[in-house]
Amino acid sequence: MHPNVENVAARLRELGATGQVRELPEAAPTAATAAAQLGCDVGAIANSLIFAADGEPLLVLTSGAHRVDTTGLAERIGVARIKRADPEFVRAATGQPIGGVAPLGHPEPIRTLVDEWLAKYDVVWAAAGHPHTVFPTSYDELLRLTGGTPADVA
Template identity: 55%
Template structure:
């Protein structure tokens, strides 16, 4: 794995580093890795890091509909599987849940698809954290840019996001 220049600065990465540091997760903030190639999928991230795809925490932003009102829902799911929309509806009580469009994702996270971090958003987002991530001593999440990732833990993700642990796949 070859990294870009260590002094590479990007506003998305800096927002994530600041959010991690402000939350007291200094090891995660200092562990941000900027990779030579974009890692927009769990498989790409796992290959770049030399780990199992299941240890990748995919940040998926959904558009949840409640009585005609759309709200963002962040689902942090293990890269070993896909989130099940029917389970998400049952967990949240939403009338419908759809993948967020690129515009919806950027509006609510300030980040682009493929680089959405669990943290560093303009406002808090309701979050579900896949309990399957608990099986890994370390998990890796996007750091606000498709080239950047950081290490954390399942408990760290729950704490950082104020998320609810849940089974999000069948």
């Protein structure tokens, strides 16, 4: 098991998560590819997107059915600017590669917003530290695991 995945699996156990890490047969760098392999609605995929909010890391867990409205979100959370982070910024903030960023298991806590749209699904799927791994959870559990704040991100 990849070290990032081992770290995420350990954090899930420590936090009493109900789901376990599952390895996918193919990489799932997008919500659509993950949903196709899992046989679920693309909206049930929790994309872990890292942004720079006034230069600080911001993790937005958004439904695969949405795009983040960075201008509106910046206004709602009181920052001047939110911009998509580059791969180096993502790896520095999370220790994980784009396409496999988990909502937890980062070197330091990251401010986290969780798309309220995900509450529509009984089961939500999130990345587990590598593009080939995911884990099942619920919206409420995702909030608990991440210490995240519910948000309208679209």
